[in-house]
Amino acid sequence: MERLEIKLEKENNDYFREWIIEEWKHHNTVDPIYQLRIIKPEELTFEENEEYYKIMYNQVMVGFIGIKNNEKDIYLYRFFIDEKYRNKGIGTIALNKIIDIAKKENKDMSLDVSGINVAKDLYERLGFKTHFIKMVLKINDDIYED
Secondary structure, eight states: OOOOOOEEEEEEEEHHHHHHHHHHHHHHHHHHHOOOOOOOOOOOOOTTEEEEEEEEEETEEEEEEEEEEESSSEEEEEEEEEEGGSSSSSSHHHHHHHHHHHHTTEEEEHHHHHOOTTTHHHHHHHTTTOOOOOOOOOOGGGGGGO
């Protein structure tokens, strides 16, 4: 089996604006309940504790991971692999690199995932456990997508 050489490269948050919009579009295809309002890249704002990493495979950016690096935990905020690079083990290696950062900083990790998200299996394989279940009753669709 081929050993994948995956690197994470930290980059300025602004670099990821277009990628984040693509991630939102993908999210809306896998989660029919919680539809995110797609905004223009220039309307996207970042919080002070957000950090973004390019996922590099064979010197090509194939996705990204965004985290919120809080005082006591690291929250996996955004995680996206370009469709043509999925199911090759790239996401597993990349996420393990973020887990290594959490271990080095002695921080827990958390994330939110919808029940139908295919990445849920990946998170469970890497040791994430369900802590609570969020349920949604959509009353006002305007707050999600117009």
